[in-house]
Amino acid sequence: MKHTSDTIQAPVKAPALSLTARLWLLFTTFFKIALFVVGGGLAMLPVIEATFVRRGLLKNEETLDMVVLTQTVPGLVAANSAVFVGTKIAGFWGAAAALAGAVLPSVLIIILIAALFPNLTADNPAVLGAFTGIRAGITAVLAVTLCRLTGKIVKQVPDALLAMTAFILLLGGVNPVFVIVGAMPVGYGYLLWQTRRRLKKGLRKDAA
Amino acid sequence: MILTTLFLQFVGFSLISFGGGYTVLPVLIDTFVTNERFWTMDQFGNLLSIAQITPGPISLNAATFIGYLKGGMTGALAASLGLVLPTLFLASLALLFLKKAQHAIWVQGALKGARLAALAMVGYTVFLFLGMSVFEGPISFKELGTALYHGTVSLSDAVHVNLIGGICFIGALFLILRFKWPLTPVLLLSAAAGGLMGFVG
Numbered sequence: 001m002k003h004t005s006d007t008i009q010a011p012v013k014a015p016a017l018s019l020t021a022r023l024w025l026l027f028t029t030f031f032k033i034a035l036f037v038v039g040g041g042l043a044m045l046p047v048i049e050a051t052f053v054r055r056g057l058l059k060n061e062e063t064l065d066m067v068v069l070t071q072t073v074p075g076l077v078a079a080n081s082a083v084f085v086g087t088k089i090a091g092f093w094g095a096a097a098a099l100a101g102a103v104l105p106s107v108l109i110i111i112l113i114a115a116l117f118p119n120l121t122a123d124n125p126a127v128l129g130a131f132t133g134i135r136a137g138i139t140a141v142l143a144v145t146l147c148r149l150t151g152k153i154v155k156q157v158p159d160a161l162l163a164m165t166a167f168i169l170l171l172g173g174v175n176p177v178f179v180i181v182g183a184m185p186v187g188y189g190y191l192l193w194q195t196r197r198r199l200k201k202g203l204r205k206d207a208a
Numbered sequence: 209m210i211l212t213t214l215f216l217q218f219v220g221f222s223l224i225s226f227g228g229g230y231t232v233l234p235v236l237i238d239t240f241v242t243n244e245r246f247w248t249m250d251q252f253g254n255l256l257s258i259a260q261i262t263p264g265p266i267s268l269n270a271a272t273f274i275g276y277l278k279g280g281m282t283g284a285l286a287a288s289l290g291l292v293l294p295t296l297f298l299a300s301l302a303l304l305f306l307k308k309a310q311h312a313i314w315v316q317g318a319l320k321g322a323r324l325a326a327l328a329m330v331g332y333t334v335f336l337f338l339g340m341s342v343f344e345g346p347i348s349f350k351e352l353g354t355a356l357y358h359g360t361v362s363l364s365d366a367v368h369v370n371l372i373g374g375i376c377f378i379g380a381l382f383l384i385l386r387f388k389w390p391l392t393p394v395l396l397l398s399a400a401a402g403g404l405m406g407f408v409g
Binding site for chain 2: 034035036037042043045046047050061064065067068069071072073074075076077078079080083084087088092095096099103105106107109110111113114115125126127128129130131132133134135136137138139140141142143144145146149150153154159162163164165166167169170171176179180181182183184185186187188189190191192195
């Protein structure tokens with residue numbers, strides 16, 4: 001596990017991309033995500049890491065800021081993520097390019113389906129099996145991503161306690177909005193306490 | 209007229225969908241099944257199964273579908289745009305604010321806490337996905353606890369493994385960890401394997 005995480009997150013040295021290249025990369029990446037990553041929501045996280053973090057366009061912990069945004073600003077997770085990554089990489093037009101990429105495939109496909117088979121239902125076993133297979137693959141990738149992110153941001157015992165508490169609240173059916181927003185003042189208090197402790201330690205050292 | 213109504217209706221749905229599209233589904237049922245009687249509950253169920261086997265967020269699928277049936281191609285676009293455009297502006301504003309205030313200690317503290325909660329969200333998503341792939345339906349901790357500690361319910365009653373999903377999950381994990389396969393081939397192979405197993409068994 002340790003070994004893999006090191007190889008995946010090592011940023012590749014890439015030449016700086018022009019604005020057009022960045023806009024195109026944003027559009028195509030989110031187009032691909034929308035087309036292949038069935039299940040929606042945070043299932044796209046591994047793709048974003050593989051594409052943007054590896055190229056050095058996005059920092060690892062910024063992917064978690066993206067999750068924060070998707071939970072605090074109303075709207076689809078996919079749309080919020082696209083706007084976040086797009087803005088970070090190429091400003092407002094980056095956001096627009098990513099959003100267009102994220103939305104187009106599903107709109108086109110659904111228009112096609114609505115036009116051709118307005119009453120279609122899924123009972124073909126091969127199709128159902130394929131979608132189960134994709135979801136299982138995504139679950140595996142997502143689990144690996146979870147381990148890597150945990151290693152990145154959980155540094156001390158209180159970090160782990162806070163994350164575990166949030167996880168249990170989510171399992172208990174608490175609305176994710178409340179969990180994320182509720183974690184904000186807790187994080188602030190935690191940071192103040194940490195800073196004060198560090199200052200005290202520093203003073204003691206100075207006195208000695 | 210119908211286009212403006214559709215657009216504004218979905219702008220409204222977008223503004224109340226905190227934390228993703230699933231929050232909108234009850235509102236869609238309330239609007240299009242209960243009030244407008246545009247769909248029966250069965251028809252809405254059909255719509256959801258189509259949404260589930262096609263890519264893209266389920267609420268966007270629903271918006272496009274309803275828009276198309278109500279106003280053709282332009283209706284589909286109006287409803288879909290209504291659902292995603294507010295996000296472009298709201299999220300951009302939020303990011304602008306974050307950039308301005310990122311060095312304030314309360315912003316840093318809030319972000320620290322929110323990041324840890326976001327990590328928990330990722331963990332929760334893994335949990336939800338396990339229930340949609342490796343297991344049949346969400347894992348019930350209550351039944352699991354009863355099975356383990358009292359032995360009155362057998363483990364196989366509490367947890368139903370989906371054979372196709374389980375095999376694909378372990379296979380994918382193996383390919384990623386052992387052979388460091390990139391994402392797309394892993395997903396394509398699990399789709400092919402799942403499809404084949406579904407077809408045969």
